[in-house]
Structures are given as structure tokens and as C-alpha cells.
Amino acid sequence: MTTAAALVEVEPGGMRELHWHPTTDEWQYYISGTGRMGVFAAQAAARTFDFQAGDVGYVPFAYGHYIENTGDEPLVFLEMFRHPRFEDISVMQWMANTPHEVIADTINVQKSIVDGLPNTKQVVI
Incomplete structure (x- = not known):
């Protein structure tokens, strides 16, 4: 299995911009801080999830999503993909x-x- 990953740090008051991944699902592991993720699906379906250190997040292939820092310290998480390239x-x-x-x-x-x-x-x- 080939994987790609990105270590993301979001400062307090910042956010990981609304985006989607065109190749595969996304798994996240939250290392520190607190955050909120909004996930958007077809037909106006959306869900919001709150995360803290030790939590795992998941976004299905091609779903739009953003992650905002809701705390007063950096939000650090790992984005992982079962694909040879991050996109x-x-x-x-x-x-x-x-x-x-x-x-x-x-x-x-x-x-x-x-x-x-x-x-x-x-x-x-």
C-alpha cells in the first residue's frame, strides 16, 4: 500500500481552507489543539465535527471540507491518504x-x- 500525508498546523483563529481531494478519502489524526471540521456532500447535506488531540477524522473521497482552529493554541493534525501523491x-x-x-x-x-x-x-x- 502506498500512502501520502501532510502535517498541518493551524494557528488560533485560522482555518484549513475549504477544499476537496480528487483522488481518495482523507484520514486525519489530531495531535494537539482543538478544531471543528465542516464536511459538505451532495444535495446540500453537511455535517460539523469537533476534534481534540487523540481524535481521528474521516472525509469521503471528493467531499468538500474545511477545518478551523477553535482553541487558543495551534491545532496540529496529520492528513493521510491511500494514494502515492497528496492532491x-x-x-x-x-x-x-x-x-x-x-x-x-x-x-x-x-x-x-x-x-x-x-x-x-x-x-x-
């Missing part, structure tokens, strides 16, 4: 690289807002 798609990067008129019309905002989105991935914000 993710950030919602901001995806929107910034889609025709801006399409995004603005779809989410009903001014095009200038979409024009200001970063077109490079910001894993932790």
Missing part, C-alpha cells in the same frame, strides 16, 4: 481560475470580488 483543490483557487463572469453570476456577487481572489492555493488562511 487537493482549493475552492478559492478553483473560483479564481474559472471565468470570473461565470462565478460572479453563479454565486450572485460583483465580478470585482471574484477578480480579487488569489489564483494560487492558500492551504491555511
Whole structure:
């Protein structure tokens, strides 16, 4: 079995940006701190989970999710994948690289807002 992993540290008040993994499920192991994860599925189904050190999280393949630090110390966790390569798609990067008129019309905002989105991935914000 081949695996890929990422060690993520999120400062208090920060979050792991809304994203999804196009290749496989994600397993998480929480090392320190406290956090909350929102997971989004098809047909407007969403769940929220709270985590602390020693907990294990799971996100099914291609489900959108974010993780925020809810404590006053760094949130540290390990993301693990049963795949030879770590891959993710950030919602901001995806929107910034889609025709801006399409995004603005779809989410009903001014095009200038979409024009200001970063077109490079910001894993932790």
C-alpha cells in the first residue's frame, strides 16, 4: 500500500481552507489543539465535527471540507491518504481560475470580488 500525508498546523483563529481531494478519502489524526471540521456532500447535506488531540477524522473521497482552529493554541493534525501523491483543490483557487463572469453570476456577487481572489492555493488562511 502506498500512502501520502501532510502535517498541518493551524494557528488560533485560522482555518484549513475549504477544499476537496480528487483522488481518495482523507484520514486525519489530531495531535494537539482543538478544531471543528465542516464536511459538505451532495444535495446540500453537511455535517460539523469537533476534534481534540487523540481524535481521528474521516472525509469521503471528493467531499468538500474545511477545518478551523477553535482553541487558543495551534491545532496540529496529520492528513493521510491511500494514494502515492497528496492532491487537493482549493475552492478559492478553483473560483479564481474559472471565468470570473461565470462565478460572479453563479454565486450572485460583483465580478470585482471574484477578480480579487488569489489564483494560487492558500492551504491555511
